Amino acid sequence: MFSLTRSTLYCCPRRVFTASWRSKVQTVQKPVRTHWRTYAQISERNTIGAFTPTAAALFILTGIGLAVYLRNEKQRLEEEREKERALKSYGRPQIGGPFSLTTHDGEPFTQEGLLGKWSLVYFGFTNCPDICPAELDKITAVMNNIQKEHGHIFLPIFISVDPARDSPSRIAQYLKDFHPSFLGLVGAYDTTKAVCKAYRVYFSTPPNADPNGDYLVDHSIFVYLMDPRGQFVEAFGQQVTAEEVEAKINESITQWQKGTGKKV
Template sequence: MPPLFEVSRPLFRSLAQSQRLFHRAAKSAPSSSAPPYLSSPRPSVSSGSSVSPLLPSRQYHHQHQHHHQLLFHPRQEPNARRVTARPRGANAGAGAGQRRHKAKTVEEARSRYRTGPFSWKAGVLFVTAAVGLTWYFESEKERMHRRRVAEATKGAGRPKVGGPFELRDQEGRPFSSEALKGRYALVYFGFTHCPDICPDELDKMARMVTLVEEQRPGSITPVFITCDPARDDPATLKAYLAEFDERLVGLTGTYDEVRDVCKAYRVYFSTPRDIKPGQDYLVDHSIYFYLMDPEGDFVEALGRQHSPDQAANAILDHMKDWKGGWRQ
């Protein structure tokens, strides 16, 4: 086996030849393009210096390293590519189509992490949804209450309030309860000689009908039934009701007919039967407006505690809940 020196001799020979070729090329090149470590002068060596003249100085090594950093820095190479780390794990594929929000300033990042998932848009959406749900449930609650009231007033076989009747109107023509079907009816019981209550209630009734007709024309019929048939004939009713509203329908009849109607509507009736001409007597009656639906069933009693606006709104609400037919 040859010695190590004999084996490595060709290697050293090639290295020495490469070094000679490198120095020749450096000497033949212009001085402006020469590397800094070839163009810079060698440090002078004094007698007292400890630097060996055969070894390069620290400045030589520093310039040599700086030159190679400029030559081989990755940012100076035109073909250098930036490698971006990809996410690993189960979410590697999911993150490809999503872009994360990158804060521009530190304050923006801090405010984002401070607020968390909530923002002013989420707050507005939450408040709007809460208000909408509250309004919906309140309206449904009122609608179900009106429905329970309307259903509770209907008896099995015949209504608890109201019923069929046969009377005469202020023109002297026959008028039955069938003429009220197809529309809502607002029925009030009183008499023409009433000093104060009946005029006030009839004014209120005319106002209620006007408010309802403004939104639903031709949907309600106001009816005035006398509790004093002995003095309230058709002509008297016509003259009396004309002072309040021409849309009012006045009804009268015999003593028994009027008494039966008052009994059907659960109205207090205290008029004496046999009245002599010129005799004074008292008439007492209930003070309610009876709302009847287009099928002739009782819906609700509106009393003196209801203002005209409140009563009109209640009537309109019942009309909105009505699912049956209407008379043209």
């Protein structure tokens, strides 16, 4: 009864007045009681009508339920937003883009050749004393492991920053020391410069380099991971280990699979 009064009070103060007045009437003014009582009873029934204990319980339960649901929903949305943020955490740097080069077999090759495979792109030159071969060895080690796990869905690419000396045949010879999937690419000085610009790679070869000269090329040493749409995913510096590169590739493939249902 108490809880009922409370809900009444909560609902409509006018009725509280009616009720308390009625109780006074009940104790003092007996003669007119019947009429007042009837009226009070009707009004009480009306009051009770909307707020039976069951209704109150339902009301409270619904309230709690809604609060819990909304809180969960809010948390879920926040988590989803967080996940999305993690996926795009760095935005997508504008790395990569159209290019037109020649493979080590003398075939033309453009950015479209990157589609449908995960590619690891490295810029270097065949007369590189130590860093390039070390990086290409690293890519070879990575390739051996990820291919075992995921199959032939990877394309390691070596782009020459020394077009004066690195002929397709010379690159073909050079790449024999590394993973058999390696694709060597080379172009004229201007196309080399353009592809380096697209990938934000610095290189020091002068346009008029002597094809028979004995010189070194200073260049940026990053391995770029590109997704099967040919879009940039990650750049790995020299200090990043093969294991770390593999971990990032596996993670990227998992995410890609979540979005597309496929590995490539």
